[in-house]
Amino acid sequence: MSLWADKYRPQSLDKLTYHNDLSAHLKKMAHSGDFPHMLFYGPPGAGKKTRIAAVLREIYGPGVERLKVDQRQFVTPSNRKLDLNIVSSNYHMELNPSDVGMYDRAVVQDLIKEVAQTQQIDANAKHRFKIIVINEADELSREAQAGLRRTMEKYMTNLRIILCCNSTSKIISPIRSRCLLVRVARPSEGEIDDAMQAVAKKENFSLPHELCVKIADDSDRNLRKALLTLEATKVQEPNLAQVQKIVKTDWEIEIGNIADLIIAEQNPNRVLLVRTRMYELISRCIPSSLIIKNLAFDLANKVDRRLRSGIIEHAAIYEHRLRTGNKDIFHLEAFVARVMSLIKRHQMEKNS
């Protein structure tokens, strides 16, 4: 049983329901003989991967959907053996740098070059080139990105690269110079409504309008999240007409609770308590930067208006430190302590 978000993923460019101009644009690109390297960027849940998959299908036909997983072995420069699972079809290959971690440079150097240096002999293939899709490209180290530069030029006859990332800020400028940028915005709330209604229709239930709007509103235009929420809500209360509250994920609720704890009391014991609660979130694999960000937004909505910019300022500072430091909890805790001190001072000023 796959999730609705995956089950009803549109397969072709024609079936994508929003950003029609972009779809048309991509279609034209796919059908012209040449195809540039591309960099897809946009926030999570905007539908980048779906769109990329649709582009691949447009270029190569349904053959790209026959995927295989191979085990490939790499030898790192330090002579360590590294096993990697690679998903590929006859025409393309997908790579997730997070699977390789610090050895991404070796993988780029070996694997991509190997592919780059070979060409299709499938005479029926529509194109000489194959495509390598690199997901989470913003996680690629600078060295690995540099390793792509000449390969992207030298082997252009055999290879095109599609990079997919949330933000272009972490992509080095020579790579950006070699790619066509494709921005994928999140769909509008109306488009999210439509997508949810379409799923409801396929699953044969009726989705009350108010609930639909509520979910769309809560999802912050993240389509994936909206569909997941819809599914979870439906599982919990099959009769959607009776739903009072939409299902929120545990960690979101927990972050709301933590914010309340901080606002209610500011002292060392409270810092300690909040610390354990945050540890739990971390141990459930919620990324620390997401914790800080959501906590800050939640706090900012709950505190006195004069405190808001201070909270955001410190969230920005500690989230940045978190990236450059190496023990997340220090920075999370520092943020909490900082916010408590802001609140406390504010209260004292008010009382005096």
Place this chain on the structure above:
Amino acid sequence: MSTFFQNARVASANNGQLPPEAQPWVEKYRPKSMNEIASQEQAVQVLKKALTSNNLPHLLFYGPPGTGKTSTILALARELFGPELIRSRVLELNASDERGIQIVREKVKNFARTTVTATVDDYPCPPYKIIILDEADSMTTDAQSALRRTMETYSKTTRFCLVCNYVSRIIEPLTSRCAKFRFKPLPIEKLKERIAMVCEQEGVQIEPEATSTLIKASNGDLRKAIMFLQSGAKLHAGEKIVASSINEMAGIVPPEVMSSLTAAWYSTEYQEISKIVNEVMNAGFSAEQILSQMHDHLVTDGDLSAYKKAKISLVLGEVDLCLINGADEHLQILNLMLKAADIVTH
């Protein structure tokens, strides 16, 4: 093993002919000879001398992407040795090759060991070999230090050409051994010329306004300009290319979005500011791009005092650093906006 790897035979770089419609223009219009290099007069002038004399210093090319560094050294090598001899006389090591100390030393040793005598007609074929270390700024400092010795050891028979974006990332002992050439972003006139040339050869029609947008968007990077042109040509097949599609391809934030941001500087409401920031982030615009356009706006803005502008610039600088270090874009932009609003409204 999947057929992805099996169904393949070894191919060399960009060999074979692609049908013309399948050729990326950036490669099609890569200069083949020194005469085709646009701008970069200083480098071209000096290097042309190498074509008639038998000597060449070690070279260091540096400058932003798409300004012709790689093209220039490849064109020079081609003119010196011709398409055949180039294979035995020129070694290119770029960032896609493993360039640890040991490996560079080995490769250089093997390559430089054999003496050079062969010549071919029509090409000067000077008595040295060329080693191109492209994208040299991605080499570690240790590897660079080791290179010092290697350069000296083989200086009789080889010339090195280091190519990089940031000369500051090359260690001084190396830079001091090379004749340095800065590759500047291409000036507007040259960009115009090249764009016109490609348009004519490819039969592309473009609105005059779109040409200036193209020039602005490419920011002196000719590779970008040519790529945008080809994509634009496909997008508007048969029609004229318009400015808005160039902007979108280049990732430029539309003016109306930028003015909604800068207008929010005059707000004192957190909710209002955070709502706009949320909109912009959901639209997926790149924070770095927002920053750079905000800076442009700040410089030309007529309403703010110089003092306030300076204070906002300071914030821009801090936020830029955080972004480069990988900080969360949404938080950073929201923080920037709140601070700017605080400065503007006080």
